[in-house]
Amino acid sequence: MTTMRDVAEHAGVSIATVSFVINNTKPVTQATRARIEASMEALGYRPNAVARALASRRTRVLALAYPALDHRLGGSGMEFMIAAARRAGEHGYHLMMWPGTNDGREMTDLLGQRMVDGVILMEVQLDDPRVRPLQASKTPYALIGRTADPSDSLHVDIDFEQTVTDAVRHLYDLGHRRIVLVTGTQVSESYYNYGPYVRTERAFVDVTARLGLEPVIVASGHDAGAGRELAQRLRTEQPDATAVVLLNEFAAIGLLIGLHHQQLRVPDDLSIVSMVTSDEMASLAEPTLTIMRSPGTELGELAVEHLVRQMTTGQRPDPVLLPSILVPGESTSPPPRTPIGRR
Amino acid sequence: MTTMRDVAEHAGVSIATVSFVINNTKPVTQATRARIEASMEALGYRPNAVARALASRRTRVLALAYPALDHRLGGSGMEFMIAAARRAGEHGYHLMMWPGTNDGREMTDLLGQRMVDGVILMEVQLDDPRVRPLQASKTPYALIGRTADPSDSLHVDIDFEQTVTDAVRHLYDLGHRRIVLVTGTQVSESYYNYGPYVRTERAFVDVTARLGLEPVIVASGHDAGAGRELAQRLRTEQPDATAVVLLNEFAAIGLLIGLHHQQLRVPDDLSIVSMVTSDEMASLAEPTLTIMRSPGTELGELAVEHLVRQMTTGQRPDPVLLPSILVPGESTSPPPRTPIGRR
DNA sequence: CTGAAAGCGCTAACAC
DNA sequence: GTGTTAGCGCTTTCAG
Numbered sequence: 196m197t198t199m200r201d202v203a204e205h206a207g208v209s210i211a212t213v214s215f216v217i218n219n220t221k222p223v224t225q226a227t228r229a230r231i232e233a234s235m236e237a238l239g240y241r242p243n244a245v246a247r248a249l250a251s252r253r254t255r256v257l258a259l260a261y262p263a264l265d266h267r268l269g270g271s272g273m274e275f276m277i278a279a280a281r282r283a284g285e286h287g288y289h290l291m292m293w294p295g296t297n298d299g300r301e302m303t304d305l306l307g308q309r310m311v312d313g314v315i316l317m318e319v320q321l322d323d324p325r326v327r328p329l330q331a332s333k334t335p336y337a338l339i340g341r342t343a344d345p346s347d348s349l350h351v352d353i354d355f356e357q358t359v360t361d362a363v364r365h366l367y368d369l370g371h372r373r374i375v376l377v378t379g380t381q382v383s384e385s386y387y388n389y390g391p392y393v394r395t396e397r398a399f400v401d402v403t404a405r406l407g408l409e410p411v412i413v414a415s416g417h418d419a420g421a422g423r424e425l426a427q428r429l430r431t432e433q434p435d436a437t438a439v440v441l442l443n444e445f446a447a448i449g450l451l452i453g454l455h456h457q458q459l460r461v462p463d464d465l466s467i468v469s470m471v472t473s474d475e476m477a478s479l480a481e482p483t484l485t486i487m488r489s490p491g492t493e494l495g496e497l498a499v500e501h502l503v504r505q506m507t508t509g510q511r512p513d514p515v516l517l518p519s520i521l522v523p524g525e526s527t528s529p530p531p532r533t534p535i536g537r538r
Numbered sequence: 539m540t541t542m543r544d545v546a547e548h549a550g551v552s553i554a555t556v557s558f559v560i561n562n563t564k565p566v567t568q569a570t571r572a573r574i575e576a577s578m579e580a581l582g583y584r585p586n587a588v589a590r591a592l593a594s595r596r597t598r599v600l601a602l603a604y605p606a607l608d609h610r611l612g613g614s615g616m617e618f619m620i621a622a623a624r625r626a627g628e629h630g631y632h633l634m635m636w637p638g639t640n641d642g643r644e645m646t647d648l649l650g651q652r653m654v655d656g657v658i659l660m661e662v663q664l665d666d667p668r669v670r671p672l673q674a675s676k677t678p679y680a681l682i683g684r685t686a687d688p689s690d691s692l693h694v695d696i697d698f699e700q701t702v703t704d705a706v707r708h709l710y711d712l713g714h715r716r717i718v719l720v721t722g723t724q725v726s727e728s729y730y731n732y733g734p735y736v737r738t739e740r741a742f743v744d745v746t747a748r749l750g751l752e753p754v755i756v757a758s759g760h761d762a763g764a765g766r767e768l769a770q771r772l773r774t775e776q777p778d779a780t781a782v783v784l785l786n787e788f789a790a791i792g793l794l795i796g797l798h799h800q801q802l803r804v805p806d807d808l809s810i811v812s813m814v815t816s817d818e819m820a821s822l823a824e825p826t827l828t829i830m831r832s833p834g835t836e837l838g839e840l841a842v843e844h845l846v847r848q849m850t851t852g853q854r855p856d857p858v859l860l861p862s863i864l865v866p867g868e869s870t871s872p873p874p875r876t877p878i879g880r881r
Numbered sequence: 882c883t884g885a886a887a888g889c890g891c892t893a894a895c896a897c
Numbered sequence: 898g899t900g901t902t903a904g905c906g907c908t909t910t911c912a913g
Contacts, residue, residue: 196652198890209900224898241650245591246890249905254588256634263624273616280635281606289653290635291599292623307584309539309906310632400884419821445822452824478762479788479822481795509891541906552884557908564909565882592889652890824898 197238206234217242227508245428254312256289257502258305260325265296269444270473270493272317275339278316278495286503299324306332313502314350315339319350321388337496337502339417340390349505351497353471354516355391356398357488361521362440363402363469365485370529371438371466372408377425377450391471395442403533411436415446422449426457429465434536438466438527444476444484451480451526462528464535469526470519481523490517548579558623560585573787585607597655599632600845601648604660606637606663613787613816615660618682621838622658629846631655642667649675657844658682662693680845682837688857692848694840696814697859698739699732701830703854704864705783705811706745706829713872714781714809715751720768720793721785723757734814738785756778758789765792769800772808778881781809781870787819787827794823794869805871807878812869813862825868833860 203210208227213235215221216228223231234240248254259279261272280290291311295301297318302325306314312335316325319340326348329336338350359376366374376399378392396412403410411433415421423446429436429450441447447469454461461467461482469477472486494517501512546553551570558564559574566574575628577583591597602622604615623633634654638644645668649657653760655678659668662683669691672679681693702719709717719742739755746753754776758764765788772779772793784790790812797804804825812820815829837860844855 200890210891210900211901218892222898239650239651241647243890244651244653245588245597248588249592250890250892252905259635263620263627276619276635277606277637280637284606284637292602292619292633292635294620294627304584306830307582308587309584330889384661416816445818448822457823475761475788479791481798481824543906553907554885554909555883561908567882586906590908593906593908595889
């Protein structure tokens with residue numbers, strides 16, 4: 196393995212000078228710089244990242260912390276990870292995966308190893324136990340999502356408030372007056388106080404109030420099976436509903452299928468909007484889904500971007516809430532004359 | 539930050555002794571060991587991973603290399619990554635993401651940084667330029683997939699041969715005699731010589747020959763749209779087909795929708811088997827898909843498992859080919875009396 | 882069983 | 898502009 200010392204000898208300079216040209220950290224004459232670069236090339240020299248990290252106290256590695264158990268990381272979670280890794284690379288950083296529990300102790304251990312310069316937290320809960328250790332260790336971090344008090348952390352998130360408002364507004368403009376919001380069940384602990392649900396529900400209550408509508412909220416599971424069952428439940432529990440907004444794409448497609456089994460037509464009998472959904476998922480449905488497209492890729496890039504900025508400037512950038520974009524599909528239309536439960 | 543030296547002083551021993559208890563690398567009396575552990579606890583000591591890595595020449599980090607551009611990493615790609623990261627953690631390793639081009643030079647640079655102890659390569663091509671640098675650097679590595687000469691690398695892979703054979707056999711046993719294989723188009727360079735396609739097609743030719751059937755192969759795009767169009771094409775180009783095996787889950791669901799639009803019933807008019815597909819995806823289809831379930835999670839775990847074993851024992855474990863399991867859905871049944879193109 | 886000391890390969894003062 | 902050198906925090910001989 197060729198080291199800096201080898202390069203220095205080969206070029207007839209000291210290792211300090213080699214370091215200066217590699218890091219561009221002090222002026223070096225064009226001549227010696229050229230000589231050194233030639234030597235590096237000739238010897239196939241590659242700086243040892245570990246040694247650099249130890250000496251400089253910067254590893255140039257970021258961590259991506261996410262819950263190991265949950266299979267909740269759907270399509271947009273994947274987008275997020277991939278985008279974050281790519282952007283990190285563009286900034287000269289590597290991305291390390293940190294699957295884990297939502298555990299503060301674990302975070303403390305990981306941070307203690309001093310293996311990363313910064314951390315990105317996925318699936319943040321309103322009261323997330325991982326945040327305190329991060330603050331205590333003074334490690335720069337970014338949340339994807341928000342804690343209860345968003346002001347104390349750098350974060351990027353989907354603008355759930357805006358998203359649900361836009362979704363409801365879209366349906367309202369089509370003429371719908373009985374709109375049901377389907378959130379996830381909060382039974383499992385990891386979903387309790389799950390920001391996206393809480394925020395969306397709250398905003399839904401607000402927007403329906405402003406429009407003079409009743410805020411009907413139904414909880415459902417996160418898979419296609421739960422969605423299928425939902426078709427039944429809606430009919431009996433919400434006979435007057437003419438439109439549904441869902442927070443889960445699997446449930447949305449399941450609902451579509453369930454309705455089909457009941458000889459109900461979408462959108463003629465019921466309109467459907469699926470939030471936090473990707474175009475790919477929308478295209479798998481029949482009819483194709485009207486969605487609020489989740490900005491997974493943009494969030495991943497932004498999280499890295501802002502984290503790196505904080506690390507280099509020392510100042511925390513303002514939080515960013517990204518809107519979801521309404522992508523019309525075939526699952527929305529004006530309401531039927533007779534709601535599904537009144538036939 | 540508390541270092542090993544602090545612990546040593548606090549416990550009244552030398553740093554070497556502290557190191558011995560941490561790494562369990564030399565006998566230490568119960569008494570001093572207890573004293574040291576107490577000191578570590580009291581001071582909240584956490585070993586510095588970077589310093590350890592430099593001194594021991596082992597970083598305890600594995601890299602997961604995958605193509606950055608392609609969005610090909612579907613559901614099972616995600617499963618694989620998550621599973622690999624989890625398993626790596628269980629073995630005391632971290633997983634670092636290495637998005638990249640299929641480029642040998644890039645691999646050389648990354649390896650030169652000596653930041654990882656081993657590498658897992660995803661989306662391996664038959665003639666993958668990343669393999670040579672890996673061998674040259676003597677870095678242990680595992681392929682998920684196979685090169686043209688599988689004997690020269692540790693690898694784990696889906697047993698495509700077995701999978702397509704089982705799929706065809708399943709249909710044959712139901713009575714089908716005109717079975718079409720739908721592979722992906724190999725237009726883009728990154729799909730050219732893509733192992734899964736090549737192997738599957740070859741095995742398909744074999745199994746149909748053994749069964750006395752014609753080996754009909756059709757190429758299609760990788761999304762739902764391409765699948766929809768396929769419905770049309772099959773009808774005209776393959777009028778006698780009674781069953782289809784697809785290599786892409788998006789195309790499979792698209793085909794289902796396309797057939798539905800043509801008033802064709804699945805499975806009554808045409809049977810469908812979708813390979814490399816997850817249960818979740820199968821449940822999104824109507825009717826639910828009969829699939830060959832891709833062992834994404836198992837592969838991820840196995841890749842790490844074998845790589846770690848090679849690193850610790852120094853011997854390369856045998857390759858493993860995992861079968862896909864036939865999970866019956868609603869999309870297969872005995873063939874119709876009249877094929878779709880003969881009405 | 883424990884300690885002293887020589888690195889691991891590089892960065893970053895500080896001196897020249 | 899360039900060189901000398903003291904670490905970074907730990908592992909690992911080698912003595913004792």
